[in-house]
Amino acid sequence: MNWSDDGIVLGGRRFGEGGLILDVLTREKGRRSGLVYGGASRRKRAQFEAGNTIALSWTGRLDDQLGRFDVAEARKDRAARLLDDPAALAALSAITSLLRGGLNEGDAAGSSLYEATTVLLDELVHPDVWPAIYVRWELGLLSALGFGLDLDECAVSGANDGLTHVSPRTGRAVRGSEAEQYVDRLFALPGFLVDTRADILPGDIAAGLRLTGHFIENRLFASVHRGLPPERERLLRRIARPA
DSSP, rough: OOEEEEEEEEEEOOOEEEEEEEEEEEEETTEEEEEETTSSSEEEEEEEEOOEEEEEEESSSSSTOOOEEEEEEEEEOOEEEEEEEOOHHHHHHHHHHHHHHHHHHTTTTTHHHHHHHHHHHTTTTOOTHHHHHHHHHHHHHHHHHTTOOSSSSOOOTTTOOOOEEEEETTTHHHHHHHHOOGGGGSEEOOGGGGGGTTTOOOOHHHHHHHHHHHIIIIIIHTOOOOOOOHHHHHHHHHSSSSS
């Protein structure tokens, strides 16, 4: 069996003398792994930095077994462009770690995330833009994998305006005024997540990351019996750090 596709590099691990087992998110096949002969060599190492997009071909006996990747070329070399931006590098590490840990091999839902992930990775060179896109991407990750939040109406009153918080138990939005007695136990819901025209206020990005991180950890990663990747925790600490 064989197929060809573009893939976003999620990471890799050495195999044997100079081989590399490479994890990628492909446009058509979702998350896939394959052996690259000589992929751990110094000459090829930069091509396989996490976040890069490469053109590749997969060959194997059976679709559910580890096959071999032949890499034709690097479509986009992103990692090298972010070396002087620690926050963007932290985001790149979080993105690839979440996909690598949260997606099963061959998961069809992975292909639905390919375009959104490509857009986000391309925006990492714009420090004023990518943080809001990143939080929305995490909401999309949850939704694509069947753990989406309900941010359309208040769980208490049914109203679809003035939503300010999210229940950590149900993932449903509420108006803080409708839940005053237990509002301190809810997650803040930044306005930009329910209205694309809303301004992004100080603290909104960190609040959004706390919200999505709770459900990524307690729904998505709990379902695959893994903890939240440390790369994601480091990103939150960096974003929440006082200026």
